[in-house]
Amino acid sequence: MNFNDSTYYMEHPFHDTPISMHPVEIRNNQCQKHAHSFYELSYVTSGQGTLSIDDSCIPITRGDLLFIPTDTRHVFQTTLNQSVTLMNCLVEKHILSGPQAIGDRMIYDDIDELTQPFRTLGNGFKVTENKKEFGKIMYSLHLELQCKESGYRYRLYLHLMDLLTRIRHAEPSDLQSAQGDLIDHIQLAVNYISSHYNESAILTRLCERFAISPRHFQRTFKQVTGLTLTQMIQNKRIQRSCELLSETDWSVQTIAREVGIQDMKYFYRIFKEKCGMTPKEFRQPQGS
Structure with a gap:
């Protein structure tokens, strides 16, 4: 897997079991952005911070x-x-594909159905704990690996399947995906544009507010709204221009500046594209 930025691709030596537990303390942003070929389930035992995943940010x-x-x-x-x-x-990775050999096909099918969403998931997500169930299972996994008593590998697998089952059964309000967060951000962005359409550097301000790259934000904005960010800003500016042309006797230049457009050639061009007529024609009473 190749990345175009400074992402570090992490390797981890799995020794006598395909499941590994590691307590980690992160302080003062000591970690580097990384990726790896294995799945990671991280349980927050104390403190708070953020998980930056791809171009999204999840508070934890x-x-x-x-x-x-x-x-x-x-x-x-x-x-x-x-x-x-x-x-x-x-x-x-292979552990979520089910056991390599299992006598009961129905059990295998159940495991395959349980793990399928985790194998195909494109975005990470957060689950808010309910009744401390996740913490208990994570500590059980850790204890099994510490003690390594007879049959511990089998119990590790059972604990992991129990954890995945509880995640699958979590209430929708307890699940917070990176993509879901981003869609919420798009709605907030639309609201922001409605109030700040006449300002400059809107894209920069939105990306700073939501801690997301401009490229990823614009791509998702188009997917969610069906419009580019520029198109939505233009629509709002021309809509407001039409209102001002109808409700005031302001000059066209004053109205253009009021909606955030300084270039009059640009204003006339997009007004004609959106309305099919010039501002002067729009302002003329019908039939005159």
């Missing part, structure tokens, strides 16, 4: 469980002088 706090797919760029971050402690469960 104690009790949250994060699922990170394979080959997905991500990094956990904290604010200055703050820390967040994680219990990381690393799972080799």
Whole structure:
């Protein structure tokens, strides 16, 4: 897997089991953005921070469980002088494909149905803990790997399937995906444009507000709204121009500046494109 930025591709040596547990403390943004070929389930045991995953940002706090797919760029971050402690469960890719040999085909089918969404997921997500169930399972996984008593690999697998089952059964309000967050951001962006359409650098301000790259934001904006950001801003500006042409006796130049357009040639061009007539023709009473 190749990335065009400074993403570090992490390797992890799985020794005698395809499931590995690692307590991690992150302080002062010490981690580098990275990706890996295994799945990662991270349980927040203390502190708060953010998970930056691809071009989205998810706030995290104690009790949250994060699922990170394979080959997905991500990094956990904290604010200055703050820390967040994680219990990381690393799972080799093949483990979610079900046991290699199993006598009961119906059991295999159940496991395949349970794990299928996790295998095909394109975005990471967060689950808010309910009744401390996730924490108990994560600590059970950790304890099994510490003690390694007879049959521990089988119990590790059962604990993992239990965890995935509880994630699948989580209430919709408890699930927060990176993509879902971004769609919410788009709605907030549309509201922002309605109030700030006459300002400059709208894209820059929105990307700073939501901590997302301009390219990813514009692509998702088009997918969600059916319009480019520029088209929506233009529509709002021309809509307001029409209102001012009808309600005031302001000059066309004054109206153009009021809606945030300084270039009069540009204003006349997009007004004609949107309305099919010039501002002067629009202002003339019908039949005159």
